[in-house]
Amino acid sequence: MNSPVIDITDLSKFYGKVRGIEKVSLEINEGEIFGFIGPNGAGKSTTIRLLFNLIFPTAGSARIMGMDVTRETEKIKSVTGYVPSDASAYPDMYVHEFLNYCARFFRLQNGEKRIAELSHLFDLDLKRKIAGLSMGNRKKVSIVQSILHHPKLLVVDEPTTGLDPLMQEKFFELLRNENRKGMTVFFSSHILSEVQMLCKRVAIIKDGIIAGIEDIETLRNKQLKKVHVGFADQQNEKDINIKGLSDMVWGSGNTLSFIYSGDINELVSFLTNRKILNLTMEEPSLEEIFMHYYK
Amino acid sequence: MNFNLFLKEMKRNALSLLIWMAVIILLISVTMSFYGTFLENQSKILAMMSIIPKEALQFKGISNFDDLISVLGFYSANNVIYMMLLGSIFAIVLSSGILLKEEYNKTAEFLLSWPLTRSEVFVTKLAVLVVNIFLLNLVAALAGLLSMELVKREPFSVPAFLILSVYTLLLNYLFCAIGLFISTLVKRPKPITTFSIGLVLIFYFINTLSKITEGASKLGYLSPYKYADVNAFRPDYRLDLLNLLYYIGFTLLLTGLAYRFYLRKDIYT
Numbered sequence: 001m002n003s004p005v006i007d008i009t010d011l012s013k014f015y016g017k018v019r020g021i022e023k024v025s026l027e028i029n030e031g032e033i034f035g036f037i038g039p040n041g042a043g044k045s046t047t048i049r050l051l052f053n054l055i056f057p058t059a060g061s062a063r064i065m066g067m068d069v070t071r072e073t074e075k076i077k078s079v080t081g082y083v084p085s086d087a088s089a090y091p092d093m094y095v096h097e098f099l100n101y102c103a104r105f106f107r108l109q110n111g112e113k114r115i116a117e118l119s120h121l122f123d124l125d126l127k128r129k130i131a132g133l134s135m136g137n138r139k140k141v142s143i144v145q146s147i148l149h150h151p152k153l154l155v156v157d158e159p160t161t162g163l164d165p166l167m168q169e170k171f172f173e174l175l176r177n178e179n180r181k182g183m184t185v186f187f188s189s190h191i192l193s194e195v196q197m198l199c200k201r202v203a204i205i206k207d208g209i210i211a212g213i214e215d216i217e218t219l220r221n222k223q224l225k226k227v228h229v230g231f232a233d234q235q236n237e238k239d240i241n242i243k244g245l246s247d248m249v250w251g252s253g254n255t256l257s258f259i260y261s262g263d264i265n266e267l268v269s270f271l272t273n274r275k276i277l278n279l280t281m282e283e284p285s286l287e288e289i290f291m292h293y294y295k
Numbered sequence: 296m297n298f299n300l301f302l303k304e305m306k307r308n309a310l311s312l313l314i315w316m317a318v319i320i321l322l323i324s325v326t327m328s329f330y331g332t333f334l335e336n337q338s339k340i341l342a343m344m345s346i347i348p349k350e351a352l353q354f355k356g357i358s359n360f361d362d363l364i365s366v367l368g369f370y371s372a373n374n375v376i377y378m379m380l381l382g383s384i385f386a387i388v389l390s391s392g393i394l395l396k397e398e399y400n401k402t403a404e405f406l407l408s409w410p411l412t413r414s415e416v417f418v419t420k421l422a423v424l425v426v427n428i429f430l431l432n433l434v435a436a437l438a439g440l441l442s443m444e445l446v447k448r449e450p451f452s453v454p455a456f457l458i459l460s461v462y463t464l465l466l467n468y469l470f471c472a473i474g475l476f477i478s479t480l481v482k483r484p485k486p487i488t489t490f491s492i493g494l495v496l497i498f499y500f501i502n503t504l505s506k507i508t509e510g511a512s513k514l515g516y517l518s519p520y521k522y523a524d525v526n527a528f529r530p531d532y533r534l535d536l537l538n539l540l541y542y543i544g545f546t547l548l549l550t551g552l553a554y555r556f557y558l559r560k561d562i563y564t
Contacts, residue, residue, distance in 0.1 A: 105410055
């Protein structure tokens with residue numbers, strides 16, 4: 001069996017006494033699209049910055065393709081791509097100038113051709129100055145620079161921020177295509193739905209600690225819904241006893257909100273027997289999922 | 296060293312370098328254009344200067360009024376300050392920002408995700424600093440040399456002028472190392488330009504104070520300006536070995552420490 005593409009062992013980063021991450025251990029295998037999910041400030045970017053040696057670990061170790069992230073950084077970076085969550089390309093450069101500059105670091109043979117292909121795919125105007133680009137276009141530049149050199153591993157940190165739904169879909173499609181060709185993807189996000197859409201496995205990080213590593217199928221099977229029901233008349237709380245219902249909160253005017261993890265058909269048949277004024281069903285926030293699974 | 300990064304950084308700083316060069320050339324040529332008028336009115340001017348306290352003139356390197364009559368004396372009393380002060384400000388502003396701006400402009404995450412080692416980034420950016428400061432000093436020296444050739448009435452000592460230029464260059468490199476060193480100590484990514492300029496001015500002020508105030512004469516040893524001998528019109532004017540060692544030693548020490556700190560620095564954007 002091949003060694004993991006990313007192998008993180010007990011990795012910790014403290015800022016003085018403040019915990020960035022603590023004892024994070026992960027193994028990401030070749031060819032995976034691995035999700036890394038957690039709320040803002042949970043330690044996702046800290047973990048990624050450690051992988052790219054932007055910051056140094058307080059304890060533990062991390063290896064990418066068998067190479068130590070603090071000692072063999074140049075070799076690692078020649079085969080990895082990175083889409084930072086909040087980075088800016090040089091504002092005084094033009095898009096084509098920046099991408100060519102990036103391509104020269106990788107000594108690409110067909111850099112111009114690759115840049116043209118990718119910018120066409122993302123509808124990116126190469127003649128624009130970076131300073132004048134919108135947030136979405138800056139993100140496109142960031143994405144293009146990350147895959148110019150056909151990396152074996154792509155690390156993306158909140159990659160869809162600023163991208164419109166059409167571009168998000170193009171980006172996901174690109175990730176799937178590159179993944180089919182063998183590229184491993186480490187996908188960090190706070191949006192569960194996009195992680196569920198792309199990834200096979202997911203690690204959940206909370207307050208700097210890995211709260212769990214799940215197969216996406218397992219997560220899907222225990223998929224949660226947040227339900228709001230407005231009843232026409234007052235209900236007896238004891239009568240509402242269907243399986244999979246939790247975190248019930250009564251609001252004004254006989255409104256009930258709850259998290260539902262059971263069979264949707266059972267819920268629907270339960271509600272059919274009651275007179276209801278309105279019904280909404282939505283994806284719970286990540287916090288609610290954490291509260292549900294990891295409280 | 297990475298040539299791709301080197302070229303980009305040189306290009307990025309080119310406009311600033313050209314502006315600084317133009318300002319220095321302008322200041323030197325305008326000052327030297329007064330040399331003829333000065334000679335024609337020397338008796339009046341020297342009489343007027345005789346009422347200025349000697350200490351006030353000493354900080355400009357003038358120990359004898361007659362020194363000003365020679366073209367090199369006039370140049371060193373009036374122009375050296377431009378490169379010693381402005382050149383040092385140029386050096387420290389450039390050096391304190393060259394690594395740090397990647398952090399506060401949020402570009403470090405790109406740069407350090409490309410196949411480069413921190414060592415390469417540091418060495419390349421150091422090379423950019425060395426070349427930029429050298430070019431500014433070269434242009435200033437050529438402007439000085441040319442303007443003196445144009446206005447001189449008698450020959451002047453070119454070796455003395457070159458020694459003066461070497462002192463200026465070494466002083467600028469020391470301030471460059473100071474800026475680089477401080478920038479690697481900064482934890483929160485934000486510009487330190489004002490602080491850096493302030494530092495040059497404080498050192499300059501300390502040196503001036505030590506020259507004009509007897510009680511503060513020892514304070515001057517704290518300032519890098521103390522070790523730049525600007526009395527180029529002295530017959531025994533030469534490069535002092537101890538001064539040379541001071542500049543080279545501290546420049547190498549601070550650059551070495553900056554390198555060491557940068558290699559282990561946590562980079563935030």
